[in-house]
Amino acid sequence: MRRxxxxTDFSEQAQYAFEVAINIARRTGAAIKLLHVVEMPRSASFSATGDVVYHDNMEQLYIMRLMEATKTNMSKLIAKVSHTGVEVVQEVDVDSIVNKIKRVIAADNVDLIVMGSKGSSGMDEFLIGSNTEKVVRTAxxxxxxxxxxxxxxxxxxxxxxSNFRREVGKAMDAFKYFQKLFDARLHLVYINTPGAFESSSNxxxxxxxxxxxxxxxxxxxxxxxxTIEEDGILHFAEDINADMIMMATHGRTGLSHLLSGSIAEDLVNHTSRPVLTYQL
Incomplete structure (x- = not known):
């Protein structure tokens, strides 16, 4: 692991994620990029060169001041969290969060995203989900x-x-890497539900x-x-006092995601335990 x-949005959860990333970086020798994205105003657009074009001078001034304040907050966060021995670089940009993250993954050959989440529930989850859920779905x-x-x-x-079907093999190298990194015990679990019941021996x-x-x-x-897979995973993790849950996700978007949902994304929203997801 190199990158x-x-x-970060400078929330408590984002700081917790930064601290965990520092821990992992010390174990692996990886460098960290700390990224904050200022959401692009609706009245802004892109020029032919890809630069952000503003249609209102006051709006441009507001964004410039917001960027300056953001850079100050970034410096405070880096100073607040001890990162001795770990290379930390910072980036602030104006964009949509998910699009920027996707571009950074490609440009920097990112090996892992560590992201804080407050979770979401109810109508907010149904309508828009959390930014973390969107990253889980698309990264x-x-x-x-x-x-x-x-x-x-x-x-x-x-x-x-997992259901341990053939496609999960794409994620196994990543899962085995994390198990070895922490010298942890791996608990393979299949959630047996009334709607898809099989004998325990099988x-x-x-x-x-x-x-x-x-x-x-x-x-x-x-x-x-x-009764349902998500509850089974949460209850099993609680029973063994798990330190982390790992799951693969199919990363569905649009109507297919709305209809079928994703157990991995639901877990990200509903458990307080760390969740490592891998998009198949």
Missing amino acids: ILVP TCPVLTIKTSNPEFDVKEIVLA LRSKLAHAADKYDLHNYTINVYND
Whole structure:
């Protein structure tokens, strides 16, 4: 791992994410980019060269002052969080958050995003979701979501929840990397629900086959019964006092996302535990 991206809005959760990123960077030798995006006003547009063009002088002045204040806040955040021995660079830009993050991932070859989240629920979640959820859905690298203070980030028990079908193999290298990074125990879990019920013996055989196929070590096999998959993952993680949950997501957008949803994105919104997601 060489590059970690930490988007920040200067909230407490964003600071928690920065602290976790520092911990991971010290373990891996990675450099961190701390990014703040000022959302582009609706009345602004792009020129042929890609520069932001404003249609109101007062608006341009407001954005310039906001950028100056943002750079000051960025400097305060970097000074507040101890990062001795870790290279930290900062960037402030005017753009949409998701689009900017996607461009930084491509330009900087980002290996991991560590992002704070307040979560969302109810009508707000249904209509727009959180920025973190949108990043989870669209990022082409793993995304680690942080909600609570955990500067030591000592991960010993990891839940890997999946149906363990063929496509999950695309994410296994990333999941194994994090398990090895923290020398953690991996708890493979299949949530058995009434709507798609299978015998425990069949499911345990399926999980054992997956463990052999992906050459996993230091793991347990678990079949957990619950009414829906999301609740099952949350309850299982609580039962074993997990330090992190790992899941793959299909990253659906638009109408298909609205209709089918995503368990991984729901977990990001509803659990206080760190969640590592990987888009298949």
